[in-house]
Amino acid sequence: MKYPINQIFQTLQGEGFYTGVPAIFIRFQGCPIGCSWCDTKYTWDKIxxxxxxxxxxxNKKKENDHWALTNEKKILNVITNFGWKAQHIVITGGEPCLHDLRPLTIILQTAGFTCQIETSGAYPILCTAETWVTVSPKIKIHKTLNTIxxxxxxxxxxxxxVARKRDITTLITYLDTLCDQKKRVISLQPINHMTHAIKLCIATCISRNWRLSLQIHKYLNIS
Ligand code: SF4
Known part of the structure; x- marks a missing residue:
């Protein structure tokens, strides 16, 4: 399978359930959603x-829109050759679910890594059953692309x-559309570390037993 890759690097996972875990990030190029707060706008277009x-x-030293087309075997090969110690792999973007991620997650898990996908959920998620899937729902952000x-x-x-109270109301209404019994982690992430958003997220997380996701990489000033 051919994948367009913007970057592969080792760092700490800064967000969500796996916050603080050493991780190898595979960042995909290409995303059509266009969130205004997006931290990776350089991944939007495949020029x-x-x-x-x-x-x-x-060998990239800075974030930019350079990308490479490669396959799962070459990705595993470069990761192995770098000799990184992290055992957790975050497949992110851009929007990785524009692609069939089964070959990639299979080869990585067979090699002993755990996999996580970060996605908007606007496309079908094709990966192994063991892959941890983090969906950041896109509700009325794009004219036609919504989380499926x-x-x-x-x-x-x-x-x-989360930026303001109505974001939480929107999320609660949205979660009501889920009528299965699966236990999911719900993480609230204040946009741009705005003080009022942080306070709102803290209060909501405590009252609903949800998690606070603080994007610690931004506090630590790491990638
Ligand atoms: S879905 Fe993700 S990568 Fe795409 S624009 Fe939104 S935040 Fe950026």
Whole structure:
């Protein structure tokens, strides 16, 4: 399977359920959603003349829109060759679920890694059953692309960016559409560390037994 990759690097997972866990990030190029608060706008477009070799992507020193087309075997190969210690892999973007992630998650898990996907949920999620899926629902952000029900049902974690009270009301109404018994982690993430959003998230998390996701990489000033 061919995948467009913006970056592969080792760091700490800064958000959601796996916060603080050393992780290898595989960042995909390409996302059509267009969230205004997006931290990775350089991954939105797959510009033909910005295509590079995988090795050049591995040597990136800064975030940019350079990307490489590669496959799951080469991805595993570069990860193994770097000798990183992290055992957890975060497949993120961009929007990784524009692609069939079964070959990638199978080869990574067979090699002993645990996998996590971070997605908008706007596309069907194709991955191994063991993969941890974090969906950040997109509700009325794009004219036609919304989180689909299959993605919501598959989610192990729902991570929602919050700026104001109505975001929480929207999320609660949205979660009511889930009528299965699956236990999911619900994480609230204050947008841009705004003080009023942090206070709102803390109060809601305590009252509903949800989690606070603080994007610790931003506090620590790491990638
Ligand atoms: S879905 Fe994710 S990558 Fe795409 S625009 Fe929104 S925040 Fe950015």
């Amino acid at each position: 033909a003349n910005q295509e590079m070799l995988l090795q050049e992507i591995m 029900h299959q993605a919501l049902i598959r989610a192990d974690e729902i991570k929602y960016p």
